[in-house]
Amino acid sequence: MVKIGVMGTGYVGLVHGAVLAGHGFPVTCMDVDAGKIGRLSRGQSPIYEPGLDELLAAGLRAGTLSFTASAKDVIRGSDVLFIAVGTPAKEDGSANLDHVQDVVQAIGRYANGPKTVVCKSTMPVGTARSIARYLDGALKARNAPYRIDVASNPEFLRQGKAVSDSLAPSRVVVGTESEDAKRMLQTVYAAHLRQEVPFLFTNWETAEMVKYASNSFLAVKISFVNELALLAEKVGANIGDIAAGMGLDERISPHFLQAGPGYGGSCFPKDTQALLDVGRRNGEELFVVSAAAAANEKQKRRMADKIAEALAFGGSLKGKTVAVLGLSFKPETDDIRYAPSYDIINGLLSRGAAVKAYCPQGMKQAKRQWTEWDGIVAYCESEAECAQHADALVLMTEWPQFRDLGWDRIARSMRGGHFFDLRNQFADDPRIRRLFRYYPVGSNEPAYTLEEAQ
Numbered sequence: 054m055v056k057i058g059v060m061g062t063g064y065v066g067l068v069h070g071a072v073l074a075g076h077g078f079p080v081t082c083m084d085v086d087a088g089k090i091g092r093l094s095r096g097q098s099p100i101y102e103p104g105l106d107e108l109l110a111a112g113l114r115a116g117t118l119s120f121t122a123s124a125k126d127v128i129r130g131s132d133v134l135f136i137a138v139g140t141p142a143k144e145d146g147s148a149n150l151d152h153v154q155d156v157v158q159a160i161g162r163y164a165n166g167p168k169t170v171v172c173k174s175t176m177p178v179g180t181a182r183s184i185a186r187y188l189d190g191a192l193k194a195r196n197a198p199y200r201i202d203v204a205s206n207p208e209f210l211r212q213g214k215a216v217s218d219s220l221a222p223s224r225v226v227v228g229t230e231s232e233d234a235k236r237m238l239q240t241v242y243a244a245h246l247r248q249e250v251p252f253l254f255t256n257w258e259t260a261e262m263v264k265y266a267s268n269s270f271l272a273v274k275i276s277f278v279n280e281l282a283l284l285a286e287k288v289g290a291n292i293g294d295i296a297a298g299m300g301l302d303e304r305i306s307p308h309f310l311q312a313g314p315g316y317g318g319s320c321f322p323k324d325t326q327a328l329l330d331v332g333r334r335n336g337e338e339l340f341v342v343s344a345a346a347a348a349n350e351k352q353k354r355r356m357a358d359k360i361a362e363a364l365a366f367g368g369s370l371k372g373k374t375v376a377v378l379g380l381s382f383k384p385e386t387d388d389i390r391y392a393p394s395y396d397i398i399n400g401l402l403s404r405g406a407a408v409k410a411y412c413p414q415g416m417k418q419a420k421r422q423w424t425e426w427d428g429i430v431a432y433c434e435s436e437a438e439c440a441q442h443a444d445a446l447v448l449m450t451e452w453p454q455f456r457d458l459g460w461d462r463i464a465r466s467m468r469g470g471h472f473f474d475l476r477n478q479f480a481d482d483p484r485i486r487r488l489f490r491y492y493p494v495g496s497n498e499p500a501y502t503l504e505e506a507q
């Protein structure tokens with residue numbers, strides 16, 4: 054059976070490795086973070102991703118999944134090497150390829166036979182070709198009598214649904230110049246995909262661009278609907294109904310038209326910037342993507358403005374307490390990278406508000422990464438503790454557990470009754486409008502309560 058190595062055990066590498074091990078492939082996952090490797094070897098996942106703990110336990114039990122901190126071991130022991138290290142944004146927006154470079158240099162140094170190297174990380178156009186060129190050179194310099202094939206095979210999974218997306222992806226895109234690499238990836242995917250999945254074979258550059266184009270297009274959709282949401286509030290229209298009306302046209306589709314506080318996460322913000330950077334380097338300014346990124350920044354600012362307008366006519370929020378439910382950039386993940394909550398809470402803090410926060414999975418990372426909030430933001434044990442004595446409640450992330458919190462009790466425990474629903478989760482819920490001054494995104498339907506109106 055094909056021996057698989059995965060370099061990088063983050064959301065992509067760990068899930069991909071665990072899924073392949075679940076299908077009987079011998080998989081070794083490697084990471085430079087020795088602490089992570091230690092925990093993983095004991096079956097402890099460093100990330101929260103539904104279904105992952107079970108896969109991890111099963112793989113370890115069956116002996117198909119193992120972990121190492123040694124690049125040399127994983128490279129020597131694998132036929133196929135998936136590169137799944139991070140490619141974060143640099144200050145100027147371009148992708149930082151330092152981790153990719155480390156991995157590729159190690160492959161050039163330690164490869165001891167033919168291999169297929171698969172770029173799963175999101176990498177700017179031209180990276181796979183330069184990896185292939187580098188590896189060719191490295192093998193020639195050692196007079197190695199074998200070849201290393203390179204394929205770009207971008208990943209499209211969503212966090213929070215990473216396991217199910219891995220088992221049933223919308224498509225598999227493979228960019229390569231090697232027929233052997235094509236066959237190898239077909240074999241690997243054929244064994245693990247649950248259903249018929251379209252394959253698209255292209256050249257390296259096209260595959261790399263499909264990834265950036267897809268994420269950027271989704272970002273454009275979200276920014277488009279968010280801009281309309283701001284306008285809808287001014288003209289008395291309702292963004293939920295606008296999106297529904299648009300989405301009925303199958304050419305538009307109803308997906309990714311949910312107005313909110315702006316997109317976040319480790320990918321849309323960085324991938325839009327990286328595509329803009331590729332455009333700049335090639336003398337093409339990408340106006341649409343650039344506007345989507347700018348609109349996203351505006352959207353986050355507008356959320357804090359909106360809260361300040363309602364609570365203090367746009368003035369200082371000194372003396373006001375705001376309770377924030379949800380810190381992660383989306384539900385079912387502990388990931389807070391580029392989460393809108395960060396900018397919006399900073400907006401509230403800079404206006405003098407006291408901020409309390411609760412998130413089912415994001416607080417550990419927030420405490421670790423957003424250290425400037427130490428002693429400033431009060432992290433709570435529960436939604437009820439968070440809401441207690443607050444002037445306003447902000448639903449930042451639509452965790453399913455926030456659907457029914459015993460709203461009567463929550464409303465009674467608060468000092469003020471403002472409810473900012475940044476995800477429009479309760480837009481059609483008369484109960485919430487009865488209990489709170491309710492502010493959805495993208496509609497200015499009465500924010501006053503029925504009780505108050507009586």
Ligand SMILES: NC(=O)C1=CN([C@@H]2O[C@H](COP(=O)(O)OP(=O)(O)OC[C@H]3O[C@@H](n4cnc5c(N)ncnc54)[C@H](O)[C@@H]3O)[C@@H](O)[C@H]2O)C=CC1
Pocket residue numbers: 060061062063064065066083084085086089137138139140152153155156173174175176208209210211212319320
């Ligand atoms: N997070 C997501 O939902 C998706 C991410 N991607 C892309 O996949 C790539 C990985 O993303 P994540 O899994 O989120 O990253 P992550 O930041 O969660 O994990 C990356 C891992 O790589 C490790 N690493 C760094 N240098 C290494 C080296 N030289 N050798 C071995 N391991 C090394 C890090 O210690 C870390 O554990 C990125 O390019 C990202 O854009 C693509 C689709 C979805």
Ligand SMILES: O=C(O)[C@H]1O[C@H](OP(=O)(O)OP(=O)(O)OC[C@H]2O[C@@H](n3ccc(=O)[nH]c3=O)[C@H](O)[C@@H]2O)[C@H](O)[C@@H](O)[C@@H]1O
Pocket residue numbers: 175208209210211212213268271275308309310311312313314315316317318319320321382383
């Ligand atoms: O390259 C990546 O990392 C991944 O990026 C996204 O996945 P992910 O970031 O996990 O999350 P999404 O569900 O796409 O949401 C991204 C952001 O957009 C926001 N969003 C999404 C949809 C919507 O209608 N409105 C909206 O505001 C979410 O709240 C979140 O902040 C893509 O959906 C994946 O296909 C891709 O593989």
